[in-house]
Amino acid sequence: MTGLLRIEARRNPAPLVLPLLALLVLLPLLAQNLSPVALWLERSVDVERSIQIVGPFAAAAAAWTASREHRRQMADLLASTPRNPYARTLAAWLVSLGWMAAFYVALAAVYLSITATQATWGGPQWWPVIDGLAALIMCSAAGFALGLLLRTRFTTPLAAVGTLAAILGLMSTAANSQAAGIGLLSPIYPAFGLNASVFWAPQPDLSILKIVCYLGVLGLALGLAAWHFRADRPSVRRAGAALLAAGLAVSAAAGGLDATARVGNHGIIVPAFHNAAADHAVRYTPVCSHTPLPVCVHPAYDGGSELAVLASLINKIAAPLAGTPAMPTRAEQAPAAQLGYGGLQGDPPVLFIQPFIIHGTSLQPPAFAEYFAETIALSLVIPGHSPIAGATPAQRAIALYLLRQAHDPTVPGLFPPDPAVPAAAARFAAESPAARTAWLATHLAALRAGHLTAQDIP
Amino acid sequence: MNPLPARLAWLHLRSRRAPLGLALIIAIATILRALQHWTDGPGVAARTLPLVLTVGAAAIIAASSQSPFADPERATWPPPRLRLIQVAGFVLAAAGLLALARLGDDPLAAIRNLAGFTGIALITATLISALLAWITPLAYALYCSGQIDAQAVNLWSWPALPSSNHTAMVIALLLLGTGITAITRFGARDSQPP
Numbered sequence: 001m002t003g004l005l006r007i008e009a010r011r012n013p014a015p016l017v018l019p020l021l022a023l024l025v026l027l028p029l030l031a032q033n034l035s036p037v038a039l040w041l042e043r044s045v046d047v048e049r050s051i052q053i054v055g056p057f058a059a060a061a062a063a064w065t066a067s068r069e070h071r072r073q074m075a076d077l078l079a080s081t082p083r084n085p086y087a088r089t090l091a092a093w094l095v096s097l098g099w100m101a102a103f104y105v106a107l108a109a110v111y112l113s114i115t116a117t118q119a120t121w122g123g124p125q126w127w128p129v130i131d132g133l134a135a136l137i138m139c140s141a142a143g144f145a146l147g148l149l150l151r152t153r154f155t156t157p158l159a160a161v162g163t164l165a166a167i168l169g170l171m172s173t174a175a176n177s178q179a180a181g182i183g184l185l186s187p188i189y190p191a192f193g194l195n196a197s198v199f200w201a202p203q204p205d206l207s208i209l210k211i212v213c214y215l216g217v218l219g220l221a222l223g224l225a226a227w228h229f230r231a232d233r234p235s236v237r238r239a240g241a242a243l244l245a246a247g248l249a250v251s252a253a254a255g256g257l258d259a260t261a262r263v264g265n266h267g268i269i270v271p272a273f274h275n276a277a278a279d280h281a282v283r284y285t286p287v288c289s290h291t292p293l294p295v296c297v298h299p300a301y302d303g304g305s306e307l308a309v310l311a312s313l314i315n316k317i318a319a320p321l322a323g324t325p326a327m328p329t330r331a332e333q334a335p336a337a338q339l340g341y342g343g344l345q346g347d348p349p350v351l352f353i354q355p356f357i358i359h360g361t362s363l364q365p366p367a368f369a370e371y372f373a374e375t376i377a378l379s380l381v382i383p384g385h386s387p388i389a390g391a392t393p394a395q396r397a398i399a400l401y402l403l404r405q406a407h408d409p410t411v412p413g414l415f416p417p418d419p420a421v422p423a424a425a426a427r428f429a430a431e432s433p434a435a436r437t438a439w440l441a442t443h444l445a446a447l448r449a450g451h452l453t454a455q456d457i458p
Numbered sequence: 459m460n461p462l463p464a465r466l467a468w469l470h471l472r473s474r475r476a477p478l479g480l481a482l483i484i485a486i487a488t489i490l491r492a493l494q495h496w497t498d499g500p501g502v503a504a505r506t507l508p509l510v511l512t513v514g515a516a517a518i519i520a521a522s523s524q525s526p527f528a529d530p531e532r533a534t535w536p537p538p539r540l541r542l543i544q545v546a547g548f549v550l551a552a553a554g555l556l557a558l559a560r561l562g563d564d565p566l567a568a569i570r571n572l573a574g575f576t577g578i579a580l581i582t583a584t585l586i587s588a589l590l591a592w593i594t595p596l597a598y599a600l601y602c603s604g605q606i607d608a609q610a611v612n613l614w615s616w617p618a619l620p621s622s623n624h625t626a627m628v629i630a631l632l633l634l635g636t637g638i639t640a641i642t643r644f645g646a647r648d649s650q651p652p
Contacts, residue, residue: 017593024597028604053600060592113463152474153524154482157517157592164510165489171503172496188503367610 059143066147077129213254219247517592520579577633
């Protein structure tokens with residue numbers, strides 16, 4: 001068997017496609033690595049998501065290998081040899097898979113090594129990497145079975161395109177629906193959410209479910225492949241039937257478990273795999289800026305210009321509130337799940353900001369920068385835990401003034417066309433700085449409560 | 459120029475597995491239509507899925523160009539005309555089917571993308587192998603997916619642009635023209651890895 005594997009390793013076509021894969025996978029990933037903020041979990045999920053590129057090629061390489069005997073018209077000749085045909089074909093598949101798996105492991109090693117030099121907090125997260133590897137094995141096995149069962153010139157492209165379409169189709173169903181569903185099983189559905197990465201202990205529920213599902217599909221694929229050789233040997237027929245039955249049972253179990261999955265605050269919860277005791281907040285000491293309004297970020301985000309950009313932007317917007325009781329004590333990153341609503345929260349009041357990675361020295365893309373600035377401005381003038389979109393015209397007018405004095409453009413969505421709003425903002429801007437500070441000091445509580453109209457603004 | 463006997467054209471199409479290829483393209487168009495709800499969203503997967511299925515149709519067209527007779531066929535008359543009939547027929551049929559599948563969702567973009575991806579696949583078939591012609595359009599679709607994800611769609615990722623972009627349309631038609639010319643003139647290359 002070792003000799004056979006050695007011959008296959010020399011003859012297998014999989015290595016020919018690896019340079020192209022390296023180009024496709026590494027270029028975008030390395031471009032992302034220019035970002036100075038490196039979150040271990042996000043980088044691990046990126047490795048898992050590379051299955052979108054590696055998976056289809058692994059399936060195609062396996063289909064190509066499986067159809068070799070038929071393509072080279074060697075089937076009858078090889079049928080006369082004493083070796084078990086299933087074992088012989090399986091060896092060819094194992095080598096094809098081995099090349100792809102080696103590529104994936106090398107990719108993960110390079111990517112996580114770069115992350116190790118950049119990350120400022122935490123450690124590697126292995127679950128996404130492992131379920132990515134399981135997905136790769138599944139894709140390759142599915143391609144192998146297809147190559148054996150469908151012997152046409154179209155098999156290899158169908159294996160590649162079909163694998164990618166299945167991955168994307170599942171992901172689309174997950175992205176386009178609110179409920180957890182079959183789409184969770186897509187190899188590119190993130191095993192963990194960003195929330196879980198730094199604020200909450202990551203829960204491996206979805207990763208375990210994915211691995212179970214992929215093992216089921218692996219059993220089905222190998223069972224179908226063995227069934228293809230059922231006429232040759234009774235032992236192969238029995239092995240094929242057993243693999244098919246086991247694959248069906250495990251796939252059905254994974255489907256059943258997937259139906260019980262729900263989207264929790266800290267990621268996907270699968271009751272059968274969930275460890276409630278391990279679902280806890282992570283302790284950390286925030287890193288804060290030394291600005292009039294201190295801005296604090298999680299230490300994982302303390303890389304590059306993240307803190308400086310946030311501190312500069314938030315302080316510019318909040319500057320007119322300085323010296324008034326309405327000024328929050330600090331702005332601090334919080335898990336996104338808490339931020340469906342805006343406004344200051346807690347006592348003393350704190351302005352919570354959504355965690356995200358800043359690439360470069362400014363917020364990008366421009367539409368997001370505008371949205372973020374408006375969220376900050378509106379959060380300063382609306383009551384705590386209230387929807388940003390529900391701001392009154394008076395609150396919008398002061399928020400618009402805060403944005404304009406900070407030289408930030410506005411997005412039409414949050415500021416519907418209401419002529420009273422820009423007029424009130426312009427009136428307020430025409431006041432003297434002392435008059436503005438005095439008005440804000442005395443009226444901001446009433447403004448936040450929604451008791452003022454745009455006409456009440458001087 | 460003598461007219462081609464219909465039987466000769468039919469035998470040529472059969473030798474290229476044209477009926478199976480057409481059935482597969484119909485299946486792809488049906489899947490594309492069935493998944494329309496999931497390709498409407500703004501997400502990367504939703505926007506990439508139609509590109510990938512279009513690559514599938516283009517790959518089938520290119521794979522069908524492989525000759526089972528290799529060099530002996532090149533010595534006969536009139537393979538270039540038969541190849542042109544086969545590829546042009548496939549492209550027209552696939553364009554109609556994909557446009558039907560994308561009715562109400564920029565069908566012109568589907569036709570343009572089919573043209574461009576088919577052009578790339580046919581050029582690959584001429585230079586490398588018809589059976590491996592799927593590699594370049596699929597790799598290019600994956601590159602476009604990355605550009606969609608990075609919100610950096612431009613002419614380098616023209617399949618992700620709307621059909622109203624005339625430059626993208628010209629690029630796709632140029633690729634198709636080059637691909638059809640190459641495959642008609644030279645045929646698919648016979649070499650293939652083990």
